[in-house]
Amino acid sequence: MIVLGIETSCDETAAAIVTDAREIRADVVLSQLDDHTPYGGVVPEIAARAHLEHLDGLIRRAMAEAGIGFGDLDAVAATGGPGLIGGVIVGVMTAKAIAAARNLPFVAVNHLEGHALTARLTDDVAFPYLLLLVSGGHCQLLAVEGVGRYRRLGTTIDDAVGEAFDKTAKLLGLGYPGGPLVEKAAARATNPARFELPRPMLGRPGCDFSFSGLKTAVRRHVEELGGVLSEADRDDLAAAFQATVAEVLADRCARAIRRFKEDHPQGGALVVAGGVAANKAIRSRLATLAEKQRMPFVAPPLRLCTDNAAMIAWAGIERFRLGESDPLNFAPRPRWPLDPTAAPVIGRAGVGAGVKA
Incomplete structure (x- = not known):
């Protein structure tokens, strides 16, 4: 075919x-x-x-x-x-x-x-598996149980993680697109522990995410520096931001893994997909988590993440x-949730419409 x-x-x-x-x-x-x-x-x-x-x-x-x-x-x-x-x-x-x-x-x-489904193209991953979908407009944890069968375990209640990367890059004067530029700056950091940032939702029940407070904390540090950042300031603050995001994602995934294993005791892989999945620090943190949880970890090649x-x-x-196709009168959709049964998130109107994935 x-x-x-x-x-x-x-x-x-x-x-x-x-x-x-x-x-x-x-x-x-x-x-x-x-x-x-x-x-x-x-x-x-x-x-x-x-x-x-x-x-x-x-x-x-x-x-x-x-x-x-x-x-x-x-x-x-x-x-x-x-x-x-x-x-x-x-x-x-x-x-x-x-x-x-x-x-x-x-x-x-x-x-x-x-x-x-990219992990099935690249690694022939079997159903079911736990998916962390992270991009410019989406941040979700989903149990992938088959083609067209997705059960959302958690989502962001405000900013998507890729959106937070873009906004942080703008605050730091790094430019656009934010994800790759923040990652490059973080790699140059000489004192990555210099700035303290909050860990939104860390340790909280459930599997939801929040990143708007983290973005606000970055802005506060920029303001405290007088709005004029040296290269070292940018690099260290970028490193703090990236490490915080990785820690929060790992914490939320750990909770989702527990729920996933309860429903699927036979196990499955932890898969990360979406544009933010190209971030090496985040991939490394999730790979470590999967190893501790004795789960296979799959991240598509970088070019297939974006x-x-x-x-x-x-x-x-x-x-x-599976015998599925669509009529030629199919209407394009600005919004199209993977799990239409999941409860809408208050304050997230517009998610999925005009987003960078």
Whole structure:
């Protein structure tokens, strides 16, 4: 089975060719970073226009790299949401056009499910497993019990962790995108224990997260330094922030592991996915936790943690193998929770709409 995947939910335009033998024949990503950096974040209108301008060319490039034609495809999968609705529409309409012209099945993929199933593409992880999904707009702990079967154990009550990285980077004057820049600054720190920061929700019952107070504490330290930071100030404060995030994530995961094992005594892996999963310090802390809990730890390759179309193609394959596809009147969704039965979080309106994953 050969599937074309299309990803346009935020500020990466991507196309990929993936087979059901877990072979990534082509994986093409065009970053819009230079277009959005002057604004300190993703501008939806700019993102949508860039997707429209470049997507057709990227699909042709992916097909050429894979050495196939449209007649070799078995299905077309595209991100149907959640995300910036203008970009999602571009990807969905392009996929529908290809499917209609070639009489191919069309699969609308939940972007978050793409992240959730990446570990099955890269490591053939068996169900069930515990997933920490961490990105610019999402921070969730989910029991992944099958394709389309996700049970949320915890989520953020305010900022997502990737959002906290971006805001902290802005406070430190590091620029955008925040995650990689904070990580680089933290690696240069000479006194990472210099600044004391709160550990939101640490030790609290449940598996939920909170990061807005941590961001406020960083701002307070910046103000105490007079708003003018030396390179050492930036590096040390970045290191303190990163270490705090890693500790909080490990604490929340430890609680989720206990709940997961109660429901699944046969066990399963601890999987981390999403853009923030590319952070090496966080991966290391979670790997240590998994080892202590005697659980396999799986983190996809760095290039498959950030937005890409290979994960969309693979999620499409997973669904298509179960006999699932979508009609050509599918409506793109700005919001699309993985666990629709989970209670909404007060104060989190807009989560999943226009987020960096």
